[in-house]
Amino acid sequence: MFRTLTTRQRVGDIVGAGLFFLFFALIVLGIGAAQSGWAAACDVLVLAVYSVALAFRRLSPPLALGVAWAGAILQMGALRDVQFGNLAILAVLYAVGCYGNRVVRWLGLASAGLGALLAALYLMVWLPGAQGTGPADLATGAFLFTLFASFAVLALPWMLGMLASARRLSRESKQQQVEAQREAERAEYAVVVEQERNRIARDMHDVVAHSLAVVIAQADGARYAAQGNPELAATSLGTIAATAREALADVRLLLAQLRHSEAEGPQPTIHDLERLIEQLRATGLRVEVSSTGTVVPMSAGHQIAVFRIVQEALTNALRHGDTSRPVGLSLRWADNGVRVTLSNPVRTGAAEPAPGSLGHGIPGMRERALLTGGSFTAGGTGAGRFEVSAWIPSGAAQHQLQQQPEGTP
Template sequence: MFRSVPRFWLVFDIVGSAVGLLLTLPLTFTFEAGTMSRWIPDGTASYLLVLLVAVILWGAAAISRLSPVLALGVAWFGAVVQMACGFSPGAYDLAILAVVFATSAWGSVRLLWIGGASALGGGLLAGIYMSLINEQALIQDAETGLRVALVAVLLGTVSVLTLVMAWGGGLLWRVVLRGRRTREAQVRAEAVAVAEQERVRIARDMHDVVAHSLAVVIAQSDGARYAAAADPAQATAALVTIGQTARAALSDVRLLLAQLRHSEGEGPQPTLADLETLYAQVRAAGVEPRVTVDPTPPGEPPASIQLAVYRILQEALTNAIRHGTGDVDVRLSWYADAVHLVVRNGVPATPRQTSAERGHGLIGMRERAQLVGGTLVAEHEGSDFVVSAALPVGPAPA
C-alpha cells in the first residue's frame, strides 16, 4: 500500500501539490464554466464544492509517489464527486495526470495495467460526460444529435490521448529507473567479482608460499634425520634452514591474511630481485637450480610480469623438489616484447600423474600466465618434465 520514499521527495510532492492547488483554483474560478453546475444553483455552494474536489484531486497527487494505489482510488473518488455535482472540467483536473503518471512509474505491475485501463476508461468517460453537460447548447446550435455524438468522440479522444500520454510518460520513467537499478546491480556485481578475484589471488599466493615452504622444510627435515648420526653439523644447518624457511613462510602468510582482512591494502609483492633468495631456498632443500638468463631484461619489467615470473618459478621449483629427480634447469629469455621461461627437471623412471599435474599447482601457474596475457604449457618430454611459459612484457589484454 505504501512505498518507502525519501523525505525530500515526500516533501517535494506535498509542496508541489499545494502549489498546483493554489495556481489552478484561481484559473478555475476565473472561468465560470469551471464552477457552473446543472444541479446546484447556489453559487456559494458550487464554489465550496469545487474547492473540495480540487483538494481531493491534488491530495491524491500529493501521495501518488508514496502510495500510487491509494492515490488512484482517491483520484477516482474526486472525479466521481465532480461528475456527480455536474461541474465542467477545470484546471485542477491536471492533478489526475500526476496520479496516472505515478501508477505506471512507481506502482506494481498490476497497478501499472490498472492505471492504463483507468487512462483509457477515464478518458472515454470524460468525453461522454463533457458532451452530456453541454447537450442542450449543442442541440440548440446544431439541432441534431449527430453533432453531440461527434463532439463526444472528439472530447473523448482528446481526454484519452492526454491521460495515455501521462501514463506513457510514467512507463518511460519506470524503464529509466529499472535501467538505473540494473546498472547499480551490475556495478555491485563487478565489485563482488573484483573482490572474488582478489581472494583467488590471495589464495593462489597462499598456496604458492605454503607449498614451497613445506617442500623445503620436508626436504631439510629428511636430510637432517639421516645426517643426525653421521654429521651433526649438517643436521644443525638443516634445522637452521628449516627455521628460516618457516619464519619466512609465516611472515608471508601473515601478510596475505592481512590483505584478506583489509582488501584495500596491497602488501609488497615479490620481484626479480627476490629470485636469488628463492634459488637459495631450493639449494638448501638439496636441489641445484642451473639458471641461465639470456638475453637479460632490457629494462625494468612491469611489476605484474615480475610477480608472474616469480610465482611460476616458485611453483615449478617446488614441484621439482617434491616430485623430480636430479638438478633443475631454469632458463629465462627476456626480449623487448616478451619473456620466455623454461623449467626442466627429471622425473621418476615410472612417470605418474602428480598432484602438480592434476591439482592446484599447474592450475595456479596457468592462471598466473593468463592473468598477464601469456600462455603456459606443462608436459612430459622424454624423461623430463618441462614447464614452458611465454609472457608478454606489457599490459594484459582486456
C-alpha cells in the same frame, strides 16, 4: 500497495501537492468571487481531493488513482466545468504507468479509456449548456472528436510513464549486471589468491622441512662434539641459530596453513632464473635481461617469490603480449632486496588492461610480494606496453640453507 520512498521524496511530494493546492485555490477563489459561495466551496473541495491524489501518486499509485476517480466523480456530480485541478489527473496517470505494477498499469489504461468516454459524455451531453441534448447527438463528429481528444490527453501521460518505467528498469538491470560482474571478479580474485596461498604453503613446506633437517643434524653433531671439540660444537650451534632464524622468517610468510595435496619437488631459487628464461626463449619469446647491483643473499622463501613472479610475468607476456617485440626484464639489486621489473608490448589491436583490473595471474603475484613484506604494481604504461614491478626484500638472510660447516656429521 505502498512503495518505499526516501524521506526526501515523501516530503517533496507532500510539499509539491500543497503548493499545487494553494496556487490553484487562489485562482479558483479569485474566479469564484462572482459565483455563489457553494460553487466556490465545491471547486476548492474538488481541488483538495486532486491534491491528495497528487501527494500519493508515487507512494501508492493505485490509491492515488482511486482518489483521482473520487475527485472526478465529485466534480461531475456537482456539474462543475473543467478546472485547473484536473491537471493532477495527468500526473497520477503518469505515476501509474511509471511506478505501478502490471495490474495497476492496465487499470490506469482502462481508466484513461473510461475517463475519456465519461468526459466526452459530460462535456457534450450532461454539462449544462452542452451542445448535445440527447442520444442522437452521440454519433456526431463533435462528440467523436471530443472522445478521441480526451483519450489522447489521458493516455499520453500514461504512455510516458510506461516509457520512463522501461528506462528505469533497464538502468536497474544494467546496474545489477555490473554488481554481478563485480561480485564474480571478487569471487575469482578470492579463488586465485587461495590457490596461490596453497602453492606458497607447498613451497614453504619444503623450505621449512629442509631447515629443520639442518637443525637436527647440527644439533646431533654439537651434542657429540661438545666434549671433544668445543669449537666445532660452537660452530654447529651458530649454524642452528642462523638456520632457525631463517626458517622462522619463512614461516611468517604463510597466511594459510592448509594446502591441497600435490606432488612435491625441488624448490626454485634465484639461480634458476637463467634456466627459466632460456626455456621461454626456446618458445620464441624474446627476453632482454638486465641486472644491476650486487646480488645479496636471500632467504629461500624470498627466492621462491622472485622466481614465481618472474615466471608468471613472462608466461603472461608469452600468452597475452606481442611476441614479435622483445620483453624487458630488469633486476635491480640493493643492499636489502631486489626490484624486479618486466615490461612487455601489448598485442596489436588489444586494449591495455584497465588499472585495477584482475588480469592474468596478477593476484597471485601480488600475494607473493606482499607476503614477503614487499610491494607490487601492475598495469598499462600508456605507451602500448604492460609493466609488472615487484620489490622483494632479502629477508635478512645471512646464511644459505644449503651450506653446512665442515666436520658436521
